[in-house]
Amino acid sequence: xxxxxxxxxxxxxxxxxxxxxxxxxxxxxxxxxxxxxxxxxxxxxxxxxxxxxxxxxxxxxxxxxxxxxxxxxxxxxxxxxxxxxxxxxxxxxxxxxxxxxxxxxxxxxxxxxxxxxxxxxxxxxxxxxxxxxxxxxxxxxxxxxxxxxxxxxxxxxxxxxxxxxxxxxxxxxxxxxxxxxxxxxxxxxxxxxxxxxxxxxxxxxxxxxxxxxxxxxxxxxxxxxxxxxxxxxxxxxxxxxxxxxxxxxxxxxxxxxxxxxxxxxxxxxxxxxxxxxxxxxxxxxxxxxxxxxxxxxxxxxxxxxxxxxxxxxxxxxxxxxxxxxxxxxxxxxxxxxxxxxxxxxxxxxxxxxxxxxxxxxxxxxxxxxxxxxxxxxxxxxxxxxxxxxxxxxxxxxxxxxxxxxxxxxxxxxxxxxxxxxxxxxxxxxxxxxxxxxxxxxxxxxxxxxxxxxxxxxxxxxxxxxxxxxxxxxxxxxxxxxxxxxxxxxxxxxxxxxxxxxxxxxxxxxxxxxxxxxxxxxxxxxxxxxxxxxxxxxxxxxxxxxxxxxxxxxxxxxxxxxxxxxxxxxxxxxxxxxxxxxxxxxxxxxxxxxxxxxxxxxxxxxx
Amino acid sequence: xxxxxxxxxxxxxxxxxxxxxxxxxxxxxxxxxxxxxxxxxxxxxxxxxxxxxxxxxxxxxxxxxxxxxxxxxxxxxxxxxxxxxxxxxxxxxxxxxxxxxxxxxxxxxxxxxxxxxxxxxxxxxxxxxxxxxxxxxxxxxxxxxxxxxxxxxxxxxxxxxxxxxxxxxxxxxxxxxxxxxxxxxxxxxxxxxxxxxxxxxxxxxxxxxxxxxxxxxxxxxxxxxxxxxxxxxxxxxxxxxxxxxxxxxxxxxxxxxxxxxxxxxxxxxxxxxxxxxxxxxxxxxxxxxxxxxxxxxxxxxxxxxxxxxxxxxxxxxxxxxxxxxxxxxxxxxxxxxxxxxxxxxxxxxxxxxxxx
Numbered sequence: 001x002x003x004x005x006x007x008x009x010x011x012x013x014x015x016x017x018x019x020x021x022x023x024x025x026x027x028x029x030x031x032x033x034x035x036x037x038x039x040x041x042x043x044x045x046x047x048x049x050x051x052x053x054x055x056x057x058x059x060x061x062x063x064x065x066x067x068x069x070x071x072x073x074x075x076x077x078x079x080x081x082x083x084x085x086x087x088x089x090x091x092x093x094x095x096x097x098x099x100x101x102x103x104x105x106x107x108x109x110x111x112x113x114x115x116x117x118x119x120x121x122x123x124x125x126x127x128x129x130x131x132x133x134x135x136x137x138x139x140x141x142x143x144x145x146x147x148x149x150x151x152x153x154x155x156x157x158x159x160x161x162x163x164x165x166x167x168x169x170x171x172x173x174x175x176x177x178x179x180x181x182x183x184x185x186x187x188x189x190x191x192x193x194x195x196x197x198x199x200x201x202x203x204x205x206x207x208x209x210x211x212x213x214x215x216x217x218x219x220x221x222x223x224x225x226x227x228x229x230x231x232x233x234x235x236x237x238x239x240x241x242x243x244x245x246x247x248x249x250x251x252x253x254x255x256x257x258x259x260x261x262x263x264x265x266x267x268x269x270x271x272x273x274x275x276x277x278x279x280x281x282x283x284x285x286x287x288x289x290x291x292x293x294x295x296x297x298x299x300x301x302x303x304x305x306x307x308x309x310x311x312x313x314x315x316x317x318x319x320x321x322x323x324x325x326x327x328x329x330x331x332x333x334x335x336x337x338x339x340x341x342x343x344x345x346x347x348x349x350x351x352x353x354x355x356x357x358x359x360x361x362x363x364x365x366x367x368x369x370x371x372x373x374x375x376x377x378x379x380x381x382x383x384x385x386x387x388x389x390x391x392x393x394x395x396x397x398x399x400x401x402x403x404x405x406x407x408x409x410x411x412x413x414x415x416x417x418x419x420x421x422x423x424x425x426x427x428x429x430x431x432x433x434x435x436x437x438x439x440x441x442x443x444x445x446x447x448x449x450x451x452x453x454x455x456x457x458x459x460x461x462x463x464x465x466x467x468x469x470x471x472x473x474x475x476x477x478x479x480x481x482x483x484x485x486x487x488x489x490x491x492x493x494x495x496x497x498x499x500x501x502x503x504x505x506x507x508x509x510x511x512x513x514x515x516x517x518x519x520x521x522x523x524x525x526x527x528x529x530x531x532x533x534x535x536x537x538x539x540x541x542x543x544x545x546x547x548x549x550x551x552x553x554x555x556x557x558x559x560x561x562x563x564x565x566x567x568x569x570x571x572x573x574x575x576x577x578x579x580x581x582x583x584x585x586x587x588x589x590x591x592x593x594x595x596x597x598x599x600x601x602x603x604x605x606x
Numbered sequence: 607x608x609x610x611x612x613x614x615x616x617x618x619x620x621x622x623x624x625x626x627x628x629x630x631x632x633x634x635x636x637x638x639x640x641x642x643x644x645x646x647x648x649x650x651x652x653x654x655x656x657x658x659x660x661x662x663x664x665x666x667x668x669x670x671x672x673x674x675x676x677x678x679x680x681x682x683x684x685x686x687x688x689x690x691x692x693x694x695x696x697x698x699x700x701x702x703x704x705x706x707x708x709x710x711x712x713x714x715x716x717x718x719x720x721x722x723x724x725x726x727x728x729x730x731x732x733x734x735x736x737x738x739x740x741x742x743x744x745x746x747x748x749x750x751x752x753x754x755x756x757x758x759x760x761x762x763x764x765x766x767x768x769x770x771x772x773x774x775x776x777x778x779x780x781x782x783x784x785x786x787x788x789x790x791x792x793x794x795x796x797x798x799x800x801x802x803x804x805x806x807x808x809x810x811x812x813x814x815x816x817x818x819x820x821x822x823x824x825x826x827x828x829x830x831x832x833x834x835x836x837x838x839x840x841x842x843x844x845x846x847x848x849x850x851x852x853x854x855x856x857x858x859x860x861x862x863x864x865x866x867x868x869x870x871x872x873x874x875x876x877x878x879x880x881x882x883x884x885x886x887x888x889x890x891x892x893x894x895x896x897x898x899x900x901x902x903x904x905x906x907x908x909x910x911x912x913x914x915x916x917x918x919x920x921x922x923x924x925x926x927x928x929x930x931x932x933x934x935x936x937x938x939x940x941x942x943x944x945x946x947x948x949x950x951x952x953x954x955x956x957x958x959x960x961x962x
Contacts, residue, residue, distance in 0.1 A: 272862030356865030359763035389728035394650035413701040422758035468627035490672035495851030500902040586727040
């Protein structure tokens with residue numbers, strides 16, 4: 001397939017445009033159900049597979065948060081139906097501490113990796129890169145398919161860990177040893193942790209296969225005229241995302257390998273001076289538990305941007321299209337993405353200010369961390385200026401894009417608090433952190449993902465989503481997100497530690513009973529609203545209004561030059577040539593000028 | 607039963623919403639795409655402003671009802687903590703202004719520039735001047751914040767004052783063990799393989815005579831008001847974290863790697879009870895690093911006393927050595943001869959334990 005795609009890309013360099021050139025890119029080979037829907041090598045189908053699998057995981061992960069919020073909101077109540085669902089994990093209708101910690105851990109792992117990494121960049125990198133750079137498929141469609149199936153396998157292993165007798169891993173998504181290394185320290189660190197590690201290893205493989213493909217495609221398979229500086233910002237963002245992943249996931253993997261050795265083969269990379277109640281002193285000496293944290297956060301921090309950058313890219317595109325106005329400061333947007341990608345690798349130890357890190361080293365990380373606020377500020381102000389004097393169409397995608405900017409501001413600003421180590425000493429591992437990263441990374445990226453889904457759904461399925469449901473979805477979700485996470489800052493300022501099963505025994509933290517109940521209730525309502533969205537999504541795939549206009553948003557980018565339901569190969573006939581950047585909106589009195597339109601003689605410079 | 611009721615009601619609400627949404631889609635088709643889009647624009651544009659106004663009121667209201675429940679409502683209980691608080695207020699000020707400003711611009715622009723029949727969007731792709739402004743201003747503001755932050759950071763992580771007392775704190779699943787160096791102001795050595803839950807919870811090497819006057823306590827740590835204290839932090843099993851919210855301090859307890867933190871308590875526990883108006887007030891030590899299923903219950907207490915009260919308290923506590931070797935305890939044999947006995951060479955019995 002890749003050869004063919006390259007051939008086609010070359011074909012576009014020929015000047016002849018015959019009428020019967022129409023058959024290029026059409027596929028004559030027979031496709032069975034299995035090759036079309038299961039082991040598909042079409043990037044569009046793989047994107048949909050990533051998206052729907054991501055949705056399944058989002059529902060499971062979201063449901064887990066509802067369950068543990070039930071415990072936090074109603075610590076004194078019992079819910080007999082919980083025992084029906086969870087069995088011994090909710091004996092007597094009350095979630096046990098083991099189950100609580102397992103739910104928290106799995107919620108974190110699943111949402112960060114399966115939903116916001118695979119579900120987000122897996123979906124949109126696959127879907128948009130070939131369509132927006134003008135390629136028939138990825139550089140290696142086969143690797144692309146493998147990438148999905150490794151992800152799928154990772155999911156199956158993770159799912160199976162929920163049914164292990166000793167329970168799934170329960171030491172927090174960061175899996176710090178020695179807790180994660182010693183089954184005797186926590187039942188969740190027994191078989192559950194082995195499965196967790198296998199699942200994550202499969203996930204790393206999936207992510208690398210995908211990432212290499214994205215990079216290769218962006219670099220090598222752009223259509224004629226599509227120079228790097230003419231790429232839509234979505235592609236730039238997805239490109240940097242892929243580079244971050246390729247450079248940092250192997251480091252995480254190395255950390256996991258050492259952990260596997262410590263767990264199973266008696267090494268002492270992370271273990272030293274340990275006495276476990278009921279077991280006695282362990283033989284391990286000389287390891288450093290902090291080493292794992294360095295390896296983990298060397299991925300863990302770039303991971304935050306792996307999650308956030310695709311959302312930023314899509315939001316830039318959607319804001320521009322629906323403001324009917326070019327994105328403000330294209331080069332500054334690319335530059336700030338680049339700066340964020342570089343800085344992402346240089347700030348990992350800000351997660352470790354209170355580990356006993358050398359204070360001088362800590363101070364360097366403070367400086368580099370707060371430096372990220374500069375490119376972030378550039379992005380925010382550029383988005384605001386893009387809205388300024390635009391002509392805004394409030395499509396559901398646009399609403400979510402605006403919501404993203406709002407959340408990114410709110411969550412980004414609290415990053416300035418936490419990145420400053422002297423304040424972090426106080427706020428570290430409190431609900432303040434929970435509020436911060438849920439707003440800036442969790443909900444904001446989720447909003448980016450929703451914006452992307454609403455915007456590109458017509459391209460994916462040739463149908464339209466129901467707008468009214470989209471509006472309800474947006475307003476309920478943004479209001480809910482703020483109602484849930486804003487007050488958590490106050491819990492954090494009261495010093496409430498995160499990952500506590502019950503606060504009632506604490507004189508310092510038991511004053512928020514009402515608030516916890518309120519947050520839990522809102523969380524359940526917001527979860528229900530997401531079900532509404534899913535209903536809209538799946539209903540519209542089959543019963544949605546058919547798309548009649550191949551370019552429903554009047555957008556400039558290449559994907560809208562394909563047929564309404566593009567086949568494998570995307571374009572009928574030759575791949576169009578690109579003559580301009582993607583943001584000629586409102587130029588010279590024209591509403592929009594697609595990238596494929598040659599530059600006219602009378603055009604003002606671009 | 608209520609569960610089923612809730613589910614039934616939610617499903618019903620879903621159906622109603624869905625029907626309305628479907629109906630509005632048909633109406634939109636009938637009315638014409640353009641017209642219904644305009645209407646959607648108007649509604650959502652209006653909601654943008656509503657959301658902005660309600661949101662800002664919500665921010666104010668949330669502060670109104672919850673500020674009093676945070677630690678910020680009272681003075682920090684340590685001298686260093688007061689610096690954290692003042693730095694926090696500066697940061698709130700800076701980020702608060704940016705927050706309100708940018709959110710107002712965002713939602714106001716969204717409302718103001720919604721598409722209407724005669725709006726012409728303005729082609730505005732680039733302005734080096736504007737971009738420089740919002741690169742340089744944040745950079746300058748951040749430099750100020752970094753400067754304040756790092757000055758505090760180096761103070762907090764630097765050496766404690768000369769007159770600081772030293773207390774060792776060790777985390778274990780799920781509780782805290784405290785050790786005082788005793789009269790010689792020096793801790794005896796310890797080795798984790800000596801740990802024995804019955805008589806040597808820290809694995810102290812009794813061969814080391816410096817250990818003989820060490821005091822080991824659980825549950826409550828006693829500190830002196832106005833006297834800086836340096837905590838030497840360790841862990842017996844997994845990573846824990848010494849969280850001292852009232853003192854605004856926190857440090858991980860890592861097995862195999864001792865860490866430290868120091869602060870100066872400003873108020874006795876009794877005084878804090880008055881300041882907070884809470885008769886049950888206690889300086890609680892919370893474990894802030896996930897350490898297992900009992901993480902949420904890993905509590906210790908610090909009691910801050912006046913010097914006299916402290917002295918009286920400590921006199922009554924026997925060195926841990928005597929718990930391990932009750933027969934060596936002078937109060938059991940010959941009272942008032944404790945100093946001599948503690949200085950005697952160590953007996954064979956303790957050597958055996960040390961080698962275990």
